[in-house]
Amino acid sequence: MKTLNFPRITTHVLQEMKLKGEKIAMLTAYDFSMAKIIDDSGIDIILVGDSAANVMAGHKTTLPITLNEMIYHASSVMRAVERALVVVDLPFGTYQGNSREALNSAIRIMKESNANAVKLEGGREIKDSVDRILSAGIPVMGHLGLTPQSINKFGTYVVRAREEEEAQRLKEDAKLLEEIGCFALVLEKIPAALAKEVTENIKIPTIGIGAGSGVDGQVLVIHDMLGINHDFSPRFLRRYHDLYVEMKGAVELYIKDVKSLDFPNEREQY
Ligand code: KIV
Numbered sequence: 001m002k003t004l005n006f007p008r009i010t011t012h013v014l015q016e017m018k019l020k021g022e023k024i025a026m027l028t029a030y031d032f033s034m035a036k037i038i039d040d041s042g043i044d045i046i047l048v049g050d051s052a053a054n055v056m057a058g059h060k061t062t063l064p065i066t067l068n069e070m071i072y073h074a075s076s077v078m079r080a081v082e083r084a085l086v087v088v089d090l091p092f093g094t095y096q097g098n099s100r101e102a103l104n105s106a107i108r109i110m111k112e113s114n115a116n117a118v119k120l121e122g123g124r125e126i127k128d129s130v131d132r133i134l135s136a137g138i139p140v141m142g143h144l145g146l147t148p149q150s151i152n153k154f155g156t157y158v159v160r161a162r163e164e165e166e167a168q169r170l171k172e173d174a175k176l177l178e179e180i181g182c183f184a185l186v187l188e189k190i191p192a193a194l195a196k197e198v199t200e201n202i203k204i205p206t207i208g209i210g211a212g213s214g215v216d217g218q219v220l221v222i223h224d225m226l227g228i229n230h231d232f233s234p235r236f237l238r239r240y241h242d243l244y245v246e247m248k249g250a251v252e253l254y255i256k257d258v259k260s261l262d263f264p265n266e267r268e269q270y
Contacts (some may be wrong), residue, residue: 009044009085011117011139011183015043017216018205024217027225030056030073034222035080043084045207047119047219048074050089052147055223062148063092067105074113087117087141089150092149095129096118102129106138119186121147123173127180134181142177144170144213145148146189159210161190171198178202187211189236210236 017024026045029035030052031096038046052073053065073181074088074134088109095102106118118141120126130140145160154160161167171194174185184205199206199215218239223229227242257263264270 008083011085014044014085014204014205018203023206024205026037026200026217026219027223028052028223029217032076032080034245038222039081039084044217045219046077046081046084046086048086048088048113049052049119049221050075050091051221053091055221055229061151062089063151065091066092066096067091067108069114071109074109074115078114078228085117086115087119089119090117095133096122096126099132103145106133107136107141115181117141119143119269120163121149123169124176127176130177130182131180139195141184141186141207142181142182143176143188144173144177144188144190145187145195157189159189159191160243161194167191167194168180171201174198174206178204179251187215189234210234 014024018102024044025042026047027038027043028047028049028051029038030048035046046068049264050062050065050070052069053059053062056073057065057069057228060064070088070091074086075122077086090102090105090109094105109118118133119141119142120130120133123142123144129147130142133140144152146157148157151157163171174187177185182204185196185198185202186207186209188208189210192214195206195211196214197210205216207217209219209221221229224232224237225240227239227244228247230244254263
């Protein structure tokens with residue numbers, strides 16, 4: 001179902017959706033063909049996530065993906081999308097600790113891929129980078145809670161902000177990112193009650209992943225929700241298909257048909 005009356009999703013449309021209580025649906029995409037299917041289905045936001053490092057390139061973490069690789073994925077997605085808002089992750093090492101480098105990275109993404117916005121992981125520690133990118137007129141989505149680019153600091157992918165001190169810091173960071181001008185926030189793998197409290201206390205939309213139902217929208221990695229990837233089964237994931245099994249079955253059938261001379265048949269040749 002497409003969001004009613006919105007032919008093209010903008011950051012203003014997302015704000016209106018929050019005000020009206022209409023939930024926001026977001027999925028990742030990394031290539032032209034998948035982005036076309038997802039956009040034609042009526043998704044509100046497509047995230048060209050640095051999860052491409054995992055599901056497209058087979059890395060164990062999101063850290064190795066480069067800015068050039070993100071631009072390649074983002075421009076492939078942009079060639080397909082007509083309606084969704086496209087947000088692109090700034091990869092690890094291209095914005096932390098140096099706001100000038102952050103701005104240059106964001107400008108490269110916007111110029112070379114034609115995307116609509118960027119996403120950065122973190123709160124107060126990246127404030128200067130977010131400020132500088134926003135001052136260039138580039139919309140920024142924040143990302144708090146489990147921030148996979150910090151996996152070497154966390155040491156594990158378990159739920160974040162269960163303890164009061166970390167929860168308090170997250171609430172303050174959410175307020176800060178709202179105040180400096182982010183248009184939305186991803187809240188990843190935090191207690192549902194905390195995500196709901198944050199959502200009720202800020203005016204910009206929150207998009208949850210493993211953050212319960214009290215947020216303004218949901219995001220999943222497309223390979224996970226389609227069941228292409230069997231290696232990742234967190235509790236928050238709902239699988240809408242088992243494409244691993246379906247695709248493997250199709251490939252096995254093709255191999256059998258080739259080997260048995262069943263393919264190609266009379267009608268499949270010139
Ligand atoms: O890279 C990604 O796919 C993400 C989502 C999980 C929010 O950041």
